[in-house]
Amino acid sequence: MITALAKVERVTTTQQDYPVLWPMPTRWADNDHYGHVNNVTYYSYFDTAVNAWLIHATGTDIRDLPAIGVVAQTSCRFLGSLSFPDELRVGLRVARLGNSSITYDLAIFRADGDALELAATGTFVHVYVDDVTRQPVEIPAVIRAVAEELVIPDPAA
Template sequence: MSYPVLWPMPTRWADNDQYGHVNNVTYYSYFDTAVNAWLMRATGTDITALPAIGVVAQTSCRFHGSVSFPDELRVGLRIARLGTSSITYDLAIFRTGAEGLELAATGEFVHVYVDAETRKPVAIPDVVRTAAAELVTE
């Protein structure tokens, strides 16, 4: 799998559950953090201050391997679909190991852009669309 962005994501002590591995719900937090941090860096903008905001309409995650603190992770980002008002991200979580990157999870994350005040769907802001276009895979 090829991902144009591999966003660094350290695990935290609090991420481990009583079974000694990162709890499944935390993977969604990694996805959310990587997508929004990448958006802020790629656009050079505070995305929370735009007149349109991306709200998460759908997520999914498939687990392939376990991770735990203090693993260093990379979240792979690519865009499967760039629509008029939505972006579908294909995501992967990789654990950095002695032999390179080891796949731990894959997922999907859909942002739908809505007006910040009315919450009605609107077009993806130009600054976001320009950045996102660079991650579109076909």
């Protein structure tokens, strides 16, 4: 069920706003005692979609790079309820591409036939650090190249 808040949000956030819509199935274990996907699982969907897309888009096992992306910040605005066996699409775009960090804007859509209903929006910040010292480093070139394709224009510019 989509809430009144989601109806307001849908006006400004649609699937067309995201260059990538990563498929994400719900799992039986995602449901909590109340019969809906537990809030913490939305963050798992964000994490899985970003990293699966990075592996797919770069053609590289990102775990083998000398720098790793650690999650420094996340947020989620819950707009609708999800439940197993919903099929989802996680929208990905890049709001900010820095020297050592990437800020992703994300959205979770529930597939309803041919339509997608907005269930959540969020952000996810990867800070790249050396895999040994854990000190910030530049975003690996292979990751920067694909992330640049998802950068959204700044409306203030």
